[in-house]
Structure formats: C-alpha cells, structure tokens
Amino acid sequence: MKYISTRGGMEPAEYGEVLLEGLATDGGLVVPETVPQVTSETIESWRDLSYPELAAEVLSLYAHDIPRADLDAMCARAYSRDTFVADEVVPVTKLDDEITLVGLSEGPTLAFKDMAMQFLGQSLEYVLARTDRTLNIVGATSGDTGSAAEYALRGKDGIAVFMLSPQGRMSDFQRAQMYSLDDENIHNIALEGVFDDCQNLVKALSGDLEFKRENHLGTVNSINLGRISAQMVYYFWAWLRVTDALPVTERAGFEVSFTVPSGNFGNILSGHMAKTMGLPVRKLVLAANENNVLDQFFRTGLYAPRSSAETYLTSSPSMDISKASNLERFIYDLLGRDGERLSAAWRELDETGKIDLTAEHARLEGEFGFVSGTSTHADRVATIRATFEGTGVIIDPHTADGVKVAREHLEPGVPMLVLETAKPEKFPEIVFEATGKQLGMPEHLSGLLDLPQHVTEMADDEAQLREFVAARAVKP
Template structure:
C-alpha cells in the first residue's frame, strides 16, 4: 500500500513515511493510492476479535510496511485496560428514540481523540526508533486534540510537541489537561485568535519545506492520515456490535447510519473511507454547531469558509472551526480522484473565497450517503436535558449536537449510531444549565484544575512562532 497527494505532486510513499510528514510534500493531503476492500466474509471473520486485534487487522490493510507482529504489539499497547476505562474499549449504549451512542471517550483524556492518538503515539515512536530520527510535532487544537496528543506523546523518545490553542476559547477542564503537563518535551502555545488562526500557522510552517526539514516538523492533527486510519476501526467495531443481534444469514449488507459531530471533518472522513472500503453504511450525517460551514456545503454544494471574525465562540468549542482541513480529501474523491480538478477547485477557493460544487450535489447523498444539520446552544441544552430525562444518560455538548441532528435523520429499520465526542465532566457549566447536575471530577483526575499551568502566550505572528520552535526543536 502506497500513499499519494490529493494535488498529484508527491511520489508514492509507504505508511511509515506519511506518518512523519503530515501534509504531502506538494502542500496537498495524503490519501491511499487505492482503497482496500472488505466484504461480508471478512467482517464475519473479524466479529469475535477484541478491539486491539480488530485494530491490528484494519490497520494492517494500510500499514503494510510494518511487520504484523510489531503492529499487533502497538495496537495492544494503545488499546489496553491501563488506558481505557471500559473493558470493551468502545462500548455501545442505547438511548431513547432508536439512537445508540458509540462510546469513544473511555481513554485518558476523556475524549474521542484518544482513540487515534494512543495508536499514533506508539507508531511514531516505533518508526522514529527504526530510522534513528527525531520529530517535532506542531499541531493546532480547538480543545481535545491537543490534550490527546500530549498524553499520547509525553515522555516519548525522540519527540517534542508544540501545540497551538486559541486563547480563551477552551473550557477550564481542557486548558488544565494540557497546560498542567510538566514533561520537558511538551510545549503549549496559546495564540491570540481562534482555532482557524492556529491551524493557519501550522499549515504555513508545514508548507515551508525548508523550515520543516531544518526543524524535523511533523503533525498529529487530523490531517495526519495515521489518525484517519485509526479512526476507521471504531466504525467497523460499531457495525459489528450493532449487527451482533442480527441472524447470521441476514448480516451481509446490514446497513447502519452514523451521525458525527464535526468541525474539521477528520472523524466523519474516516467513516467515508470505511464506507468506501465496503462497510455497509447507509448514511453519514454531519452535525455542525453555529459554525455551520460544512452543513451549508452538504446542503447547497457551495463551500465558503469563514474568517476568524465570523467564527462563533460556542458551548461546543471543539467544533468552533470554519475551515475544515480534511474536506480536501472528500472533494478529491468527489472529483474522481483527479489532482488537476482538485487543484482547480482550490484555485477557485483562493480567488473567490468559495468552491461551487452544485453540479455534484445529487451525488452527496446518492453515492456517498452524506446528510447534515445544525445545532445551536438552545438545541444542546434541550438535547442534554431530554436525553437525561428519557434514558438517565448525561452527554457532553458536542455529542448533544450529534444527537439533535441524528433525531432529524433516523430511518425506521436502520440503526442510528451517534459518535460520542467527550465525557460530560469536561463541560460542567452546560450540563448544569441543562440538568441541574453538578458533575464531579473523575477520581483519577481529582485536583486537575488546581494544578499549576505552564503555557506560553503568543500573538498570531508566524515569525515569532518560527523563532520559538527553532530555539526548542529536537535535532
């Protein structure tokens, strides 16, 4: 299995190499040269596997240059009982209205980003050790990616982390998780701006090949295909668990739908690739908050990202994103995997501030299964309250966005699975507003908010960031 760029200017490279690069060498995004296929027989062979073994099988289709025994060891280390609270790793919990929650927040930072980051931490250390290299990770976070990356990479040999976050745009819990880490290889930088400003800085530095090579830069945000591939596992796991109750003779082609709270499009992109592999997914429903650029795109066919001034600070802050980095990978597929058409679309975006794909709009649902919807603060509060009253389950605000939109797209006879985003304890204010409950801190994180915090505040200044990283990068 080799990997190419959406923009056509990169020589095919193996999985180990693209883990370290993040962006493709031509500024595009890395995608598989060919999507591996699975069928009903393969899925049945995987049905009895635990999560770590399933991850080994799925990732083995992508990481073909890594020996299977090494990959199995990494997956076993990533998805262990020491790191995940639930023995299933990803439990499924039915709630009201025919909806089931896919529990992705059982890991060390109580957010779905742990699912990919724990594997990526193992894989990066493995590849760097084989190559006797160092890597300086630069990333941007709107809340959960940063802490998941830092907890996965803290203390790892040959790795330093430079994580950018928007000043004042994360919850107290999210800031405490990141800024309280004292590991020497972790550098937190709070940028005066919004997430999209942080993301722009990361892209600018990653796109400067001379600076990137001089400072051995890599990324672990959702543009890193290692994360996308690891996230495919829980789509397959969820389908297997949802279809366990179906008679063996009726499982082939048994369809489920997924609703995914989305900001940067990485999580739902993994579902898109899983569907492209042959997993029987009927609908992929994208749930946006007030920053609903992606909902507008999937409803109208026009992608028109907004600027920082038009990006709202909401009560589901991890989705406060108006420029979805991973959308380029979907548009690449939409345009027939044609790098010239993709590059033309991005040239149109640079010139006009939008991409007009209305001619392709019928294919969004018919071919790819995409639908979408928007949720507001009032919707989140009402959904958290209603879900708790009906089922006793408390959900976080991002998951509430997903449940609200999922209710609008439930089809009779088709299970609707909503991907959980984080534990509600990370967002106590909106939970209290909705339910009157004061959620306590999980026992293993008691005292987190009182720990001293270590963070460097910085202007939205690329030159200042370059100097900061160059002075501290591992060589």
C-alpha cells in the same frame, strides 16, 4: 499500499513515511493510492476479535511496511486496560429506541481523540526508532486534540510537541488537561485568535519545506493519515456490535447510519473511508454547531469558509472551526480522485473565498450518503435535558449536537449510531444549565484544576512561532 497527494505532486510513499510528514510535500493531503476493499465474509470473520485485535486487522490493510507482529504489539499497547477504562475499549449502548451511542471517551483525556492518538503515539515512536530520526510535532487544537496528542506523546523518545490553542476559547477542564503537563517535550502555546488562525500557522510552517526539513516537523492534527486510519476501526467495531443480535443470515450487507459531530471533518472522513472499503453504511450524518460551513456545503454544494472574525465562540467549542482541513480528502474523491481538478478547486478557494460544487450536490447524498444538520446552544441544552430526563444519561454538548441532528435523519429499520465525543464532566457549565446537576471531576483527575499551568501566550505571528519552535526543536 503506497500513498500519494490529493494535489498530485508527491512521489508515492510508505505508511510509516507519511506518518512523519503530516502534510504531503506539495501542500496537499496524503491519501492511499487505492482504498482497500473488504468483503462481508472478511468483516464477519472479525466479529469475535477484541478491539486491539480488530485495530490490527484494519490497520494491516494500510500499514504494509510495518511487520504484522509489530503492528499487533502496537495496537495491544495503544488499547490496553492501562489506557482505556472500559473492558471493551469502545462500549456500544442503546440510548433509547432510536439512538445508539458509540462510546469513544474511555481514554486518558476523556475524548474521542484518544482513539487515534494512542495508536499514533505508539506508531510514531516505532517509526522514529526504526529510522533513527526525530520529530517535532506542530499542531493546532480547538479543545481535545491537544490534550490527546500530549498525553499520547509525553515523554516519548525523539519527539517534541508544540501545540497551538486559541486564547480563551476552551473550557477550564480542557486548558487544565493540556497546560498542567510539565514534561520537557511538551510546549503549549496560547495564540491570540481562533482555531483557524492556529491551523493556518501550522500549515504555513508545514508548507515551508526548508523549515520543515531543517526542524524535522510533523503533525498529529487530523490531517495526519495515521489518525484517519485508526479512526476507521471503531466504525467497523460499532457495526459488528449492533449486528451481534441479528441472525447470521441477516448480517451481510445490513446497513446502519452514523451521525458524527464535526469540526475539522476528520472523524466523519474516517467513516467515509470505512464505507468506501465496504462497510454497510447507509448514511453519514454530519452534525455542525453554529459554525455550520460544512452543513451549508452538504446542503448546497457551496463551500464558503468564514473568516476568524465570523467564527462563533460556542458551547461546543471543539467544533468552532470554519475551515475544515480534511474536506480536501473528500472533495478529491468527489472530483474523481483527479489532482488537477482538486488543485483548481483550491485555487478557486484562494481567489474567491469559496468552492462552487453545486453541480455535484446531488451526488453528495445519492452516491456518497452524506446528509447534515445544524445545532444551536438552545438545541444542545434541550437535547442534554431531554436525554437526561428520558434515559438518565448525561451527554456532553458535542454529542448533544449529534443526537439533535441524528433525530432529523432517522429511517425505519436503519439503526442510527451517534459517535460520542467526550465525557460531560469536561463541560460542567452547560450540563448544569441543562440538568441542574453539578458534575464533579472524575476521581482519577481530582485536583487537575488546581495544578500549576505551563503555557506561552503568543500573538498570531508566524515569525515569532518559527523562532520559538526552532529554538526548542529536538534534533537527531
């Protein structure tokens, strides 16, 4: 298994190599040359595996250059009881007669990003040790990616993290999780602007190959293929758990649908890849908030990202993104995995501010199974309230976006699984507004908001960021 660029200008590379690179060398995104296929029999053979064991099986199809014994050990460490609270790592629970929740927030930062980031932390340290290299992560976060990356990489040998976040656009909890870390290899930067401004600076530094090589830059944003591949695992896990109760004769090919709250398109892209591998998925339902560029794309075929000034500050802040980096990987598939057509589409985006794929619109649902919807603050409040009153379960605002949109796409006989995004304790204001419940801090995080915070405020200035990174980068 080798990896290539969506834009066709990168020599095929191994899994371990692309983990360190993040972006492809030609500015595109890394994708497998071919997506591995699994049969119903293979998936069924995974039914009795633990989550770490399943992760090793799925990832072994992508990480051919990592010995299987080493991969098994990495997955066991990444998904251990020392890291995840739930015995099963990912609990799958019926919320009501229509919706099943896939619990992805049992990790150290109480958010789904831990699911991929814990594996990435293990695999990056492994590859660096094997190659005697260092890595300086430059990343952007709208809320949960930053803390998940920092908790996974804090204290790791040969790794430093430079995490950009938008000033004033995360919850107090999210800021405290990131900024309270005092490890020497963690550097938090609060940027003037929105998430897209942070992401643009990360791409600018990663796209400068001379600066990237000189300072050994990499990324753990969802553009990193290691995260995409690790996230595929819980789609297989959730399907296996939902079909556990079915007679053996009815399991093969039994379709379920997944609803995924979406910002940067990485989480739902992993579902698309799992479906492409052979997992029986009927619909992939994309749930957007008021920053609904992706909803508009899947409804019309027109992709028109908004400017920073047009990006709303919402009560589901991790989805306050208007330009979804991972959409490039899906459009590559939509355009027949043709690097020239993909590059032409991105030139169109640069020149006109949009990509017109309306001619492909019917294929988005018909061939690929994508549908979508938008949720507002009022929808989130109503959904959190109704869910609590009907089931006693409190959900976070991003998951509420998912539940609201999921109910618009229910089909008889097709289970609807909503991927949970985070614990509601991370967003106490909207939970209180919806339910009147004042959520306390989880016991193991008590006192977090009172800890000293370590952060550098910075203008939206590429030169200033370059200087900051170069002065603190870990060198071999």
